[in-house]
Amino acid sequence: MRILHTADWHLGKIVNDFSMLDDQTYYLMKLIETLKEKEIDAIIMAGDLYDRALPPKEAVVLANRTLTRMVKELGVPVFVIAGNHDSNERIEYAADLLADSHLYIEGTMKEAIRIVPFQGTNFYLLPFADHVYVREKLKDDSIKNMEDAVRAQLATIKATMNPDEVNILIAHGYVIQAGNDTSEPSDSERPLSIGTSEYVDVSLFEDFDYVALGHLHKAQKVKNDKVRYSGSILKYSKSETPHQKQTSIVTIEKDKLEIEPLRIKPLRDMRTIRSTFSELMKGQSDDYLFFELEDSEYVLDAMNQLRRRYPHAMGLEYVSRRDTESVALQHNREDLQQLSYPDLFKDFYEQYRAIELDDAGQKIVADVFSALGRKD
Incomplete structure (x- = not known):
């Protein structure tokens, strides 16, 4: 089976006063056209469909258009879960009706994890739920953090899992390898809870053949390729400018797994440029840009001047000032x-x-x- 693993669309996202809707529309329409040539069997969207609980209507229209085209034009089932940015209840509106069209949306936590069998593969849908909510839902006072919450939810399906079949978990959270945390978070990711209570150890997922994660915006694996973040579809902060954004095409059979990165060129890139003001004024670009000025003296009205040549300039800082302030x-x-x-x-x-x-x-x-x- 070939599966597209994607996450963190954040439809309706605004970065430094710039709406990303045009960029998101361009990317998702290009993605659908590209997938028509990839012969995939299913699509996973692992949370943060929207950027906020009450998305603008334009974001809802884009979500509807994209998911409808995926189901109808590609003819494959689409699995969507709520992330920490989504409204759990709103996102699964009319979910039972949509399931008849093979669009499976799981927004709220249930007493047992939802399982959708498809072509000999079992998809387990685990939407984001705060550990306090899980504790109250399961009436289990021993749940003190996100790891406890996930462990308790996985226990609801452990006895029924068939180890001879392919089992895929779709989840949204901060998964790490205890004692060897190499995860790379980004500035645009909203904390799931206070301190270290948001972390979930990767060892909880050993019974699954693949774990499709959302939340972290850089594509990365956790311990091995069986547990992966697809990353966000676009760059959403300065800290993400070094990222090479991608989704993942996962080819999976029992005891066999291959990961193929799928990269779509965005409408505009997001970059950080370090230079002097005079050098910057010699160039121009339509990309989203963060400037790091090397000038030792402040330049009067620098940002407005730069925006005449770089209309999507997002931010500016003086490197010498930043370095001085840090010490x-x-x-x-x-x-x-x-x-x-x-x-x-x-x-x-x-x-x-x-x-x-x-x-x-x-x-x-x-x-x-x-x-x-x-x-x-």
């Missing part, structure tokens, strides 16, 4: 009370300008405060 002394209230006015000004100047105030400058500052009668 600057952070004075507490008592420290500040001990500093003289000239020293306070010197601290402020050096952090703001990202350059040292030289002796001549310090003398001028001291003279000014002296003239004001403020030496200490």
Whole structure:
């Protein structure tokens, strides 16, 4: 069986005041056309269909258009679960009716994990649910964190699993390998819970032949290829600019697994460029860009000037200022009370300008405060 594993569409996403809907539409329509040549048997969407619980109507229209085309034009079943960004109840509206068309949407946690058999493969749909909700739903006070919650939910189907068949779990969460966590999160991922209570150890999934995960935006495996994140379809933050976005085509039989990355060129890339202002003003691009300026002095109205050549500029920072601030002394209230006015000004100047105030400058500052009668 050949399965497309995708996740984290985040339809309706806005990044730095830019709506990503045009980019998402372009990507998903290109994906469908590409899949027509790939002879796949099923599609998995492992959570975060939308970027927020109340998505804009344009995002809902795009979701409906995409999922309908996948089912009708590709003629394959589509399995969708809710992620932590989705509204569990809203996403599964009319789910029973849609299942008749082989669109299986699981939004809310049930007392037992939903199983959908298809061509000798069992698909287990585990939508995201906070551990507090799972504890109340299962009436199990021993559930203290996300790992406990997932363990308890898996227990509801363990006795009925047939190890001679292909068993695939679709889930959304933060899965790690205990003692060897090499996961790579991104800035645009919303924490699932406080501290380390969001982590789930990969050992819980050993009975499955493949685990299709959503939540982390970089495509990556956890311990081995049997447990994978497909990553988000597009870049959604500066920290994701180094990513090479992809979905995965999974070819699976019992005791046989192959992963084929599928890359779709986006409408616009998202990149980070480090250069001087004068060099940047020589170029132009329609991509989404984050600028890291190497200039030691501030450039007046730099962002507006850059946007004349880069209309989708998303952010700007001065590298020298950032590096200076990262090592600057952070004075507490008592420290500040001990500093003289000239020293306070010197601290402020050096952090703001990202350059040292030289002796001549310090003398001028001291003279000014002296003239004001403020030496200490």
